[in-house]
Amino acid sequence: MHQLRNKRILVGITGGIAAYKTAELVRELSKLGTEVQVVLTEGAKAFVTPMTLQALSGRTVRDSLLDPSAEAGMGHIELARWADRVLIAPASADSMARMAAGMANDLLTTLCLATESKVLLAPAMNQAMWADPATQRNLDELQKVKGDKLKVLMPASGEQACGDVGAGRMQEVSDLLKALADEFETKALTGKKVVITAGPTREPIDPVRYISNHSSGKMGYALAQAAMEAGAQVELVSGPVNLPKPDRINNHSVVSAQDMYDKVHELIDGADIFIATAAVADFRPETEASNKLKKVPGQDTMTLTMVKNPDILASVSNLENNRPNTVVGFAAETDQPLVYGRSKLEKKNLDFVVVNDVSRTDIGFNADHNEVTLLSSVDEKPIGPMSKTKLAEELISEIVKSIK
Numbered sequence: 001m002h003q004l005r006n007k008r009i010l011v012g013i014t015g016g017i018a019a020y021k022t023a024e025l026v027r028e029l030s031k032l033g034t035e036v037q038v039v040l041t042e043g044a045k046a047f048v049t050p051m052t053l054q055a056l057s058g059r060t061v062r063d064s065l066l067d068p069s070a071e072a073g074m075g076h077i078e079l080a081r082w083a084d085r086v087l088i089a090p091a092s093a094d095s096m097a098r099m100a101a102g103m104a105n106d107l108l109t110t111l112c113l114a115t116e117s118k119v120l121l122a123p124a125m126n127q128a129m130w131a132d133p134a135t136q137r138n139l140d141e142l143q144k145v146k147g148d149k150l151k152v153l154m155p156a157s158g159e160q161a162c163g164d165v166g167a168g169r170m171q172e173v174s175d176l177l178k179a180l181a182d183e184f185e186t187k188a189l190t191g192k193k194v195v196i197t198a199g200p201t202r203e204p205i206d207p208v209r210y211i212s213n214h215s216s217g218k219m220g221y222a223l224a225q226a227a228m229e230a231g232a233q234v235e236l237v238s239g240p241v242n243l244p245k246p247d248r249i250n251n252h253s254v255v256s257a258q259d260m261y262d263k264v265h266e267l268i269d270g271a272d273i274f275i276a277t278a279a280v281a282d283f284r285p286e287t288e289a290s291n292k293l294k295k296v297p298g299q300d301t302m303t304l305t306m307v308k309n310p311d312i313l314a315s316v317s318n319l320e321n322n323r324p325n326t327v328v329g330f331a332a333e334t335d336q337p338l339v340y341g342r343s344k345l346e347k348k349n350l351d352f353v354v355v356n357d358v359s360r361t362d363i364g365f366n367a368d369h370n371e372v373t374l375l376s377s378v379d380e381k382p383i384g385p386m387s388k389t390k391l392a393e394e395l396i397s398e399i400v401k402s403i404k
């Protein structure tokens with residue numbers, strides 16, 4: 001919880017029995033060295049007193065927009081700017097409705113409009129009130145209008161103070177503290193942009209046929225997930241796969257190698273890391289027939305003329321002005337993996353090559369596991385066998401080490 005030391009948290013308390021837990025939260029935050037400013041609504045004062053919260057936070061509690069003496073100290077706009085984060089706990093159905101409507105009829109709702117900081121909302125109410133369509137509509141509306149400036153700490157299920165059982169209990173103090181601490185955690189790739197290619201490409205022959213390969217996208221998607229979890233902004237450029245689009249990642253769907261090349265070059269400016277996991281077709285049919293090709297009577301063979309696709313990885317690695325700091329390629333080999341892998345490292349001017357032996361069916365293409373050797377100009381590190389998820393985390397951690 002060290003992340004919370006010296007941070008400025010505005011804790012808004014609205015009318016609800018869970019307000020007693022917030023008093024405990026304020027106490028814990030103060031112990032951690034967090035600066036806490038409590039703002040109470042009129043409804044909250046029926047459950048907790050300003051005196052208690054002042055004693056716990058060490059600051060005069062604010063409860064009115066129209067108090068000239070308080071405004072003379074730190075006005076509500078200054079207060080809104082002061083906060084690193086605003087936490088509203090408990091957030092009652094009424095306060096959510098007023099916020100969703102954009103009202104500013106008390107100090108807390110006014111601060112929510114005036115602040116540019118993120119607001120964390122911990123709803124708490126009777127389970128029927130929580131389930132009511134009007135409350136759910138207000139929640140949706142708030143999420144829609146506030147976007148990533150709002151984080152909802154969804155209420156838990158269980159026995160409620162009124163005797164009902166269901167969803168509506170405010171999260172526990174320890175969970176609220178963790179959610180606040182997570183807001184200030186800087187991760188290894190925070191502030192970094194990572195572009196990743198994944199999956200196969202499809203090279204059309206005619207409107208119904210194409211040339212492709214067995215890549216499932218699993219390795220590339222696992223890397224995108226690991227990079228996102230390490231704090232990066234991830235741009236995932238994916239060929240056609242049957243995987244769900246990952247959350248909190250910018251997904252870009254492409255079909256052919258040329259599409260993938262174009263999309264990567266549209267996104268590469270400002271990228272710190274480029275990882276080419278995709279199994280890109282080296283060649284494509286020279287022309288795509290506009291109608292479905294027909295069998296020709298008496299003709300037992302057919303010839304397709306293929307032309308070379310652009311090499312996406314080499315093109316990024318050889319960028320003159322905006323080459324990412326770290327460029328990582330994969331090498332899918334069926335014989336002498338390390339020899340061919342090292343040759344790709346040099347020829348394509350890469351920082352790393354991840355070599356996998358795709359002659360095996362238990363790893364590589366379309367498998368859930370992989371076993372690789374990570375090559376750099378100075379090192380050769382075997383990793384695995386392990387799940388692609390775990391392997392992706394290991395690879396991202398190796399890349400992070402090299403950046404440091």
Ligand code: PMT
Binds near residue numbers: 278279
């Ligand atoms: O998708 P999965 O089912 O999980 O399988 C994972 C994988 C086996 C596809 C993956 O681990 C892998 O090895 N990917 C690279 C496959 C490949 O095309 O390797 P290659 O040796 O042909 O190409 C070398 C590198 O150049 C690769 O990083 C490739 O993305 C890149 N390349 C190749 C050709 C091209 N025109 N443009 C490229 O960017």
